[in-house]
Amino acid sequence: MLNISECMKRTIKNKNLEVAEIAKKTGMSKSTIHDLENGTTANPTIKTIARLCEGIEISVDEFLYGEKKGKIQTFFNKFKELEEEEQETLLTMYEGARHAVSERKKKYNIK
Incomplete structure (x- = not known):
């Protein structure tokens, strides 16, 4: 399973970014980035x-896997093209x- 924290740390390191810079570029708060x-x-x-x-x-x-794989980006590109109702x-x-x-994992004690 992907760990978003690890993805963030790797991206920040690889792209030599600061939290304040990411917040400014994304319009997200510094606390959200943290x-x-x-x-x-x-x-x-x-x-x-x-x-x-x-x-x-x-x-x-690249964010999730540290490299460009194509399929996820294609999905997001297509997702952005959908009407808001379709996205929802x-x-x-x-x-x-x-x-x-999640429920299946709990039921069968899978991690």
Whole structure:
């Protein structure tokens, strides 16, 4: 499972960025950036990740995996093209699937 805190730390190091610079480029607060970096916000929304990546001019693939993989960026590009109602429907489906996986892990004691 991806660790957003590790992704943030790696990106900050690789891109030689400061928290204040990221906040300015993304329009997010410094505290939000700190929360992502420190793991306080462990499961940010897709919109938050997309906004972060767009602001620091990095692909989502590169942010999440440290390299460009293509599929995730393609997904985000297509996601941004959807009408807001379609985006909300897709996000609801994602949250439902995420919840189902979490419940299944609990049920079968999977980490």
